[in-house]
Amino acid sequence: MIVMRKLSYPRDRGEINNLLAGRGFAVADERTELVNDIINDVLNNGEQAVLKYTARFDGIELDGLLVSDEEFKDAYNKVGDDFISSLKKSIVNVREFHRKQLRQNWFTYKNSAMTGQIIKPLARVGAYVPGGRAAYPSSVVMTVIPALAAGVKEVVVVSPPDKEGRINPYTLVAAREAGVDEVYKIGGAQAIAALAYGTETIKGVDKIVGPGNIYVTLAKKAVFGVVDIDMLAGPSEVLILADSSGHPDYIAADLLSQAEHDPLAISVLITDSELLAEKVDKELALQLKGLNRKEIATTSINENGLIILVDDIKAGSELVNRFAPEHFELLVKEPFAILPEIDNAGAIFIGEYSSEPLGDYLAGPNHVLPTGGTARFASPLNTDDFIKKSSIIYYQKKDLASISDDIIQLAELEGLDGHANAVKIRFEGNEFND
Amino acid sequence: MIVMRKLSYPRDRGEINNLLAGRGFAVADERTELVNDIINDVLNNGEQAVLKYTARFDGIELDGLLVSDEEFKDAYNKVGDDFISSLKKSIVNVREFHRKQLRQNWFTYKNSAMTGQIIKPLARVGAYVPGGRAAYPSSVVMTVIPALAAGVKEVVVVSPPDKEGRINPYTLVAAREAGVDEVYKIGGAQAIAALAYGTETIKGVDKIVGPGNIYVTLAKKAVFGVVDIDMLAGPSEVLILADSSGHPDYIAADLLSQAEHDPLAISVLITDSELLAEKVDKELALQLKGLNRKEIATTSINENGLIILVDDIKAGSELVNRFAPEHFELLVKEPFAILPEIDNAGAIFIGEYSSEPLGDYLAGPNHVLPTGGTARFASPLNTDDFIKKSSIIYYQKKDLASISDDIIQLAELEGLDGHANAVKIRFEGNEFND
Numbered sequence: 001m002i003v004m005r006k007l008s009y010p011r012d013r014g015e016i017n018n019l020l021a022g023r024g025f026a027v028a029d030e031r032t033e034l035v036n037d038i039i040n041d042v043l044n045n046g047e048q049a050v051l052k053y054t055a056r057f058d059g060i061e062l063d064g065l066l067v068s069d070e071e072f073k074d075a076y077n078k079v080g081d082d083f084i085s086s087l088k089k090s091i092v093n094v095r096e097f098h099r100k101q102l103r104q105n106w107f108t109y110k111n112s113a114m115t116g117q118i119i120k121p122l123a124r125v126g127a128y129v130p131g132g133r134a135a136y137p138s139s140v141v142m143t144v145i146p147a148l149a150a151g152v153k154e155v156v157v158v159s160p161p162d163k164e165g166r167i168n169p170y171t172l173v174a175a176r177e178a179g180v181d182e183v184y185k186i187g188g189a190q191a192i193a194a195l196a197y198g199t200e201t202i203k204g205v206d207k208i209v210g211p212g213n214i215y216v217t218l219a220k221k222a223v224f225g226v227v228d229i230d231m232l233a234g235p236s237e238v239l240i241l242a243d244s245s246g247h248p249d250y251i252a253a254d255l256l257s258q259a260e261h262d263p264l265a266i267s268v269l270i271t272d273s274e275l276l277a278e279k280v281d282k283e284l285a286l287q288l289k290g291l292n293r294k295e296i297a298t299t300s301i302n303e304n305g306l307i308i309l310v311d312d313i314k315a316g317s318e319l320v321n322r323f324a325p326e327h328f329e330l331l332v333k334e335p336f337a338i339l340p341e342i343d344n345a346g347a348i349f350i351g352e353y354s355s356e357p358l359g360d361y362l363a364g365p366n367h368v369l370p371t372g373g374t375a376r377f378a379s380p381l382n383t384d385d386f387i388k389k390s391s392i393i394y395y396q397k398k399d400l401a402s403i404s405d406d407i408i409q410l411a412e413l414e415g416l417d418g419h420a421n422a423v424k425i426r427f428e429g430n431e432f433n434d
Numbered sequence: 435m436i437v438m439r440k441l442s443y444p445r446d447r448g449e450i451n452n453l454l455a456g457r458g459f460a461v462a463d464e465r466t467e468l469v470n471d472i473i474n475d476v477l478n479n480g481e482q483a484v485l486k487y488t489a490r491f492d493g494i495e496l497d498g499l500l501v502s503d504e505e506f507k508d509a510y511n512k513v514g515d516d517f518i519s520s521l522k523k524s525i526v527n528v529r530e531f532h533r534k535q536l537r538q539n540w541f542t543y544k545n546s547a548m549t550g551q552i553i554k555p556l557a558r559v560g561a562y563v564p565g566g567r568a569a570y571p572s573s574v575v576m577t578v579i580p581a582l583a584a585g586v587k588e589v590v591v592v593s594p595p596d597k598e599g600r601i602n603p604y605t606l607v608a609a610r611e612a613g614v615d616e617v618y619k620i621g622g623a624q625a626i627a628a629l630a631y632g633t634e635t636i637k638g639v640d641k642i643v644g645p646g647n648i649y650v651t652l653a654k655k656a657v658f659g660v661v662d663i664d665m666l667a668g669p670s671e672v673l674i675l676a677d678s679s680g681h682p683d684y685i686a687a688d689l690l691s692q693a694e695h696d697p698l699a700i701s702v703l704i705t706d707s708e709l710l711a712e713k714v715d716k717e718l719a720l721q722l723k724g725l726n727r728k729e730i731a732t733t734s735i736n737e738n739g740l741i742i743l744v745d746d747i748k749a750g751s752e753l754v755n756r757f758a759p760e761h762f763e764l765l766v767k768e769p770f771a772i773l774p775e776i777d778n779a780g781a782i783f784i785g786e787y788s789s790e791p792l793g794d795y796l797a798g799p800n801h802v803l804p805t806g807g808t809a810r811f812a813s814p815l816n817t818d819d820f821i822k823k824s825s826i827i828y829y830q831k832k833d834l835a836s837i838s839d840d841i842i843q844l845a846e847l848e849g850l851d852g853h854a855n856a857v858k859i860r861f862e863g864n865e866f867n868d
Binding site for chain 2: 082083085086087089090093096097100101103106108110113114115117118120122123134135136137138170206207221224225227228232249250253254256257259260261287290291292293297335339342343344345346347348349350351352353354355356357358359360361362363364365366369370374375376377378379380382384388389390391392393394395396397399400403405406407409410411413414415416417418419420421422423425426
């Protein structure tokens with residue numbers, strides 16, 4: 001039984017090119033209009049519109065959106081101590097890693113002219129956490145902890161309620177353990193609009209982070225510019241580059257851990273070993289049977305799974321860079337010799353014990369990662385997402401004097417004599433500054 | 435004669451709130467559809483579509499889009515040595531400043547588990563430089579130099595041609611002096627689409643930077659996700675916070691240097707000195723008369739200029755943060771005592787000799803800055819815009835073992851037993867790895 005589609009590179013170059021071209025985010029979508037209508041409704045009608053869409057899409061009529069202390073207490077009563085213990089370890093590791101990303105203000109002198117860069121945290125951030133039946137406490141940790149590590153004072157979580165109007169207790173406990181008390185029962189495009197513009201009871205934020213479904217993603221794109229957003233998330237992906245030293249059972253398990261997310265999830269193995277490819281395929285068939293989410297994983301593996309045979313690992317790394325995977329596992333004999341060749345990847349898992357799920361929960365680095373080939377230009381969610389910089393310029397008179405002719409020259413050439421005057425006036429006598 | 439509208443804070447709080455709420459980027463615009471049509475046309479029909487829109491909007495039928503060596507030579511013959519000398523000083527200062535923004539890879543160990551962050555430059559970047567009659571060599575410097583400083587190998591410039599099919603010679607010379615040979619004669623939404631998707635002769639880029647008109651801005655928003663973009667630029671702004679120590683003539687000149695850009699440009703003075711406010715107003719009337727771009731500046735000052743009287747400088751800094759200006763001048767007796775209060779500003783000009791035009795050309799920091807209040811969450815263009823990060827995770831067996839129960843617990847709780855299996859399989863005997 002052949003589970004994964006097999007191609008060879010460079011032989012099947014054309015087909016691989018087509019696959020690569022088909023990934024990524026479309027400029028517009030037939031759902032864009034609906035999403036824009038929802039956003040404008042929330043902008044114009046505030047909370048009332050949010051409640052209307054919550055009734056329509058989440059199937060629950062709510063009176064208020066803020067999660068109460070009572071609800072937090074209920075949540076703590078429902079989750080086990082084991083969960084809280086694992087959650088806390090996750091929070092510690094994620095916090096430690098992200099604190100290392102923090103940066104310093106700096107300034108420099110050139111003669112007596114000072115320039116520099118000031119780092120400040122954003123004031124208020126909203127984290128979107130998917131909801132419904134599943135629990136996503138790890139999404140809370142991965143979006144909230146970097147924001148708090150960066151120094152953001154106000155972090156709020158939004159998550160869609162279930163049909164009883166509740167947010168998953170694991171999500172709530174994760175929020176409180178991470179350090180967030182302000183949680184709203186809203187989801188979809190209406191949640192994004194409420195965060196961007198604010199409503200009667202929800203104060204607008206400066207940035208919205210966290211992945212959601214396509215409506216959430218389109219809404220994030222729409223409000224980009226009003227607020228900042230982290231990225232436009234697409235289906236999750238793993239790409240494994242392995243030579244004959246790879247363990248077929250580990251590789252199959254890691255591919256399936258991706259495939260079980262979503263029928264659209266993409267799992268790819270690139271290898272120079274035909275034997276490994278065959279063994280992985282067999283293992284996939286075996287392991288698929290035992291999965292709870294067998295149907296999702298099977299569809300994903302059959303429709304979006306791919307094994308690419310390459311002549312050597314060097315050709316493999318070229319393909320990795322073209323693919324620019326969200327998750328990348330490097331399973332070769334000398335991974336640190338290959339690592340410098342990898343230009344485009346969200347998170348790089350090195351060696352046989354760095355299974356991708358390790359990065360989803362506990363390792364420390366973020367699991368919110370660029371998808372759809374955007375690792376060419378985008379990064380894992382990190383503390384830089386929660387700060388902004390200001391340049392500073394402090395010139396003394398003699399410093400300005402030393403380059404005033406150059407400024408005047410360039411300004412006049414650009415047709416901006418007001419710019420030139422602003423410099424000239426500082427070196428000409430006049431009634432005020434004598 | 436009263437030139438600038440005057441308000442008091444907190445007295446006119448309501449009016450100031452309305453002004454602040456009216457800034458920023460709208461989610462949709464009546465021009466969005468036209469822009470999306472152009473983009474899709476370029477996506478589907480490539481160069482032919484680009485040439486069609488160039489004929490329609492720029493009024494010139496071109497055979498090819500790439501600027502030739504001949505055209506570069508002509509440009510060098512047209513510009514003076516003085517220009518090249520000033521340009522070179524600008525390039526040196528901008529390069530020196532931006533090189534200080536560069537960052538290092540890092541890694542850390544927790545027991546024997548390694549995690550870290552790798553920095554890589556983007557592969558290919560496109561810089562949009564406005565064109566038409568005016569010359570914008572400084573836009574070339576400010577977009578190209580940070581990209582090259584960050585290590586980007588391929589930087590291309592696009593700029594709309596004039597009716598003779600030429601790009602401004604100052605722009606061309608600036609491109610070559612900055613280090614760019616690949617310049618295309620394209621502008622508007624069609625230029626953004628060509629950069630995002632590539633055409634028969636233009637290779638697509640990973641990121642598009644540089645400000646343009648509203649069509650360029652809407653197009654950048656549309657292709658965001660396909661490629662990265664720097665920001666959505668709006669009208670330019672300066673806000674000056676001054677006490678009685680401020681020089682009214684310098685302040686008026688700096689306000690006018692903003693106002694001459696565009697009737698929509700915004701120039702604001704916040705002061706606790708009524709006397710200073712009056713003197714600035716008089717100076718504005720005087721200085722306006724002498725400007726070449728008098729009409730633009732007058733419209734801008736009358737319609738979008740504003741003096742706000744505050745009780746004290748502390749109240750003034752609160753307003754600065756709410757305004758989040760693109761350019762901010764801090765003209766008070768002890769500027770470095772006030773500086774820590776300033777959370778939101780693109781570039782901060784400190785002291786009487788740090789006139790805003792200094793930052794436009796020569797000081798070193800970037801002049802591509804967040805407008806419309808987006809300094810709440812956005813930064814000056816900087817080398818971080820031209821790199822991306824990858825996380826690395828390298829766990830040994832014992833490191834994974836120490837947290838495997840936590841991963842399994844969290845994965846199963848999220849309903850992802852495939853994730854749990856990927857960890858379990860590494861600690862269970864099986865046919866392959868014994």
